[in-house]
Amino acid sequence: MQAERLDDGAFLISCRMDSTPDDVQSSLLDINTLLQGEEIAPPPDSIWELVVAEVLNNIVEHAYQDRAGGDILLRLRFGHERLTVEFTDFGLPMPSGMAPDGALANVDVPVEELPEGGFGWFLIRSLSEDLTYCHDGGRNLLTLAISLAPKGPHGTSS
Incomplete structure (x- = not known):
């Protein structure tokens, strides 16, 4: 894992991880450790980690089909009000060559028919x-x- 402060004040973190849930979790913990005490660290209520974790978990599950041994490269550029993230992997491409549109799964069904999945891309698209x-x-x-701007009293960026 590498971290550096850029000339414009941004904080850049680059890392490589294996395509396993354990390595994803370990990498996210390491990133949080690097951010501790950083002037440019995102606010505590920021959703950045939720979005990044969801994308990484999708890469593990779908691009690498839950097989270890695949490289995932991650670059996070923390700016004052915005985080830019770049994910690179060498697994299977996304279906149709496009990222899913993120339509929300139908939840207006009996409890026993609720889907187990189908929420990840909705979450990624709505928070990024x-x-x-x-x-x-x-x-x-x-x-x-991902916006890192502080939220106002009504959940909007101030």
Whole structure:
């Protein structure tokens, strides 16, 4: 894991992890440790980790089909009001060559028929901005941005 302060004041963290849930969790803990005491660290109520974890878990589950031994490269650029994230993996491409649209699963059904999944892309899309995906030469590249601006009293950026 590497971390550096950039000339514009942003804090850049780059890391490589294996395609396992344990390595994803360990990497997120390491990132949080690096952020402790940093002037540019996101506010405690920030949702950045939820979004990043959901994308990483999707890469493990779908791109690598829950098989260890796949590289996941992660770059996080923490700015004063925005986090830009770049995810790179070498697993299977997304279906249709596009990131899912993130439609919310139907929850207006009896409890026993509620879906177990189908919420991840809705969550990713609704909590991030500027999401792009491409598959090129055996590599998947997903980028997105997350607002780190403090929330006002009504849940909006102040």
